[in-house]
Amino acid sequence: MQHPVKILEQYWNFTEFRPFQEDAIQAAIEGEDVFVLMPTGGGKSMCFQIPALAKEGICIVISPLVALMKNQVQVLQDKGIKAMALTSGLSYSQLDTMLDNCIYGKYKFLYISPERLQQELVQERIRQMNVNLIAIDEAHCISQWGNDFRPAYKNIKILREIHPMVNCMALTASATPLVVDDIITELDFIKPKVFRQSFYRSNLAYMVFHEDDKYYRIESILKKYTASSIIYVRSRKLTLEIASF
Known part of the structure; x- marks a missing residue:
């Protein structure tokens, strides 16, 4: 297995990780369920991408936004990493071919929406995939206490039933302690490793002005x-x- 720092250097041209990144990556590689709470721009995506690249198989990524999926897939493809997203507007035959490619084509990342995961064809093909990690991006969407609750997120745990031996990583930039607990419960996490990065930004300041004009x-x-x-x-x-x- 390639060392995480070697992967970081090979694909991202960095020689060291940001705080908590390496710990989260190592926990995922060791098969632990992981919760990552980092501010936007804190490098959350690397926390699941690097473990997936280090291990044999494909990483299933649940993401709520088509634009976000397309962006991450494009970034990975630009690095020479095989990744795809099952977006809307695909015909049955297109979907069938793309899922087959994930089984036989040595793809490393499959991005899907929680709604797409409800399709029987998608579930059936995921059963045949050599899944090495399940990543839930914007994980606060699973919690009814979160800002962007999305009912379809409640059914993500079907992945844990399909691949009960595969560990899971939840990632978000916005979750109160109540939401964190709710996410952990909804995803049936087993003794998860929780990594919280400070949201303090030294380059940001807040000021309030009460103005007539x-x-x-x-x-x-x-x-x-x-x-x-x-x-x-x-x-x-x-x-x-x-x-x-």
């Missing part, structure tokens, strides 16, 4: 900080008004 304040800020900026507002109408201003 918001447009004047916006203009002042943009003149002082000339780099690109993002202005969030409550409606499309306000977006157009501020853009026009």
Whole structure:
């Protein structure tokens, strides 16, 4: 088995991991159920991608967003790693061929939505795959206490029934302690290793201004900080008004 640092260097051109990444990767390689709570940009995807590359077989990745799946698959493919996503709009024959490729074509990653997982054909073919890891991205979607609860996530545990000996990794950037406990329960985790990275960012600051003339304040800020900026507002109408201003 190739060492995780060698894989990191080969595909990502880094020579060392960020805090908690290596611990999470090693736990996954050793067959532990793993929970990864890291801020956006903290390198969560490497935590399941590197163990999957280190072991024989394919990693099943559950992801809620087509754009997210396509982006991660493209990044992997650009690195010369065989990955595919089962997105919407596929014909039965296309789906059939792609699933066969996952069984016989030495693919390392199969990205699917929780809804796609409910199809009998998909479940049947996953039974035939040499699955080395199950990764649940945006895992807070499984919890009714989470911000983006998605009912289909409740049925992800079917993967644990199909491949009871395969360990699982849940990943999210947003989960309260209550949501973490709920995710662990819903996925039938067994003595999971939980890795929490601090959400503190030294380059970010929060300030609140109570302004009578918001447009004047916006203009002042943009003149002082000339780099690109993002202005969030409550409606499309306000977006157009501020853009026009």
